[in-house]
Amino acid sequence: MGKALEVIGLSKRFLGLQALKEVSLHLEEGEILAVIGPNGAGKSTLLNLLSGLIKPDQGRILLLGRDISHLPPETRTHLGLGRAFQIVQxxxxxxxxxxxxxxxxxxxxxxxxxxxxxxxxxxxxxxxxxxxxxxxxxxxxxxxxxxxxxxxxxxxxPKVLLLDEVMAGLRPKEAEEAVALVRRIRDSGVSVLFIEHLMPVVRALADRVVVLDHGEVIAEGTYEKVAQEERVREAYLGRRA
Ligand SMILES: Nc1ncnc2c1ncn2[C@@H]1O[C@H](COP(=O)(O)OP(=O)(O)OP(=O)(O)O)[C@@H](O)[C@H]1O
Ligand SMILES: [Mg+2]
Incomplete structure (x- = not known):
């Protein structure tokens, strides 16, 4: 299996704030990957860069091996990159x-x-x-x-689907149904990268998890693995305190 999506050294600065700092990650074909992290970690910025709504300062984005870093959003859609938004429109x-x-x-x-x-x-x-x-x-x-x-x-x-907190606001039973739906979508041949705050959803759905904090990847692996890592716990506790 090849890489559905590859992100290499992606950086984005907003005025004084480094929202993403040399982020590298990938999505395997047929995989469901969760990107998690505390508020302000850079998750939505990453998705906006992937779908082409904003431009990176540095780095590259490959869709099925093809460099899409400088293509407009609609061309990315035509090449097989789909996106669902948190705010339904x-x-x-x-x-x-x-x-x-x-x-x-x-x-x-x-x-x-x-x-x-x-x-x-x-x-x-x-x-x-x-x-x-x-x-x-x-x-x-x-x-x-x-x-x-x-x-x-x-x-x-789409061959690759980006989901931005699509479960937000759903009751647990409804979120379960949505999880089943995303699985069916993957089984139909679509690779999925999703952002989600609801940890039960991440645990149920993700084959693999990438954790962002302050614009950097701080952990990567199965849900069970990253949930135990000290750096991940600290990132979440630090913000809640
Ligand atoms: N257009 C923008 N202009 C200035 N700063 C921005 C802009 N978009 C995002 N930021 C800042 O960049 C940082 C990362 O924001 P981002 O929205 O990517 O975080 P997030 O991980 O999606 O957070 P949340 O979980 O709250 O949705 C934040 O500090 C945010 O305030
Ligand atoms: Mg966000």
Whole structure:
């Protein structure tokens, strides 16, 4: 298996603040990787750099071996990088199906309408949204909203999916369902990098965990391994105190 994503020496400074400092990490093909760390560690900055919303000061990002560091976000999407946001932002006056069609057509320019419709039907099945396909996006429950946000990212046919705290606000039972959904997405052939504050979710979902603190990678390994490391405990305790 190759590398779905490779980050090499990525740095980003905001005015006086070094938000990321020479971060290197990778995502294997077929892997689910969690990026965790205390508030302000640089997690969202990393995701924004990966999806191209902001530009790095230094470092490179490879998507399936190809350097995407200087490509705009939409080109990254076309090359197979999908992203779901914590703040769900569908078109509220369009149906669930229509929202996904927009995603499918946006993700792959030149895609035929029939092919897009067939793909959307698959995504509706995979995400459990098929019974709600004709509902307006603005009428969904919070759990359905989260499913739609995942489905919209999937509609662009990503090979690599970036998730930014998509479980936030869900009840434990709902988070369990969302965990199962992300597993199904991985099993369908998508590599997943996710940011999450909920440790039970990280533990249940991640094959491997990378811990950031003050913009640097301070630990890497299985959940059980990193959770025991002194540096990780200190990073979390230090902020809570
Ligand atoms: N656009 C920006 N301008 C200035 N500073 C920023 C900007 N974006 C992030 N920062 C700062 O960079 C640091 C890292 O922020 P980031 O949002 O990446 O952390 P995070 O790990 O996602 O935190 P949280 O868990 O609270 O979401 C923080 O100190 C933050 O205030
Ligand atoms: Mg964040």
């Amino acid at each position: 569908p078109f509220p006056e369009l149906s669930v199906r229509e929202n996904l069609l927009v995603g499918a057509l946006f993700g792959k320019p030149g895609l035929k309408r029939k092919e897009a419709e067939a793909w959307v039907a698959e995504v509706l099945d995979l995400t459990g949204l098929a019974p709600r396909a004709e509902a307006l996006a603005g009428e969904l429950t919070l759990l359905e909203d989260k499913r739609l946000e995942l489905a919209r990212a999937l509609a662009t046919r």
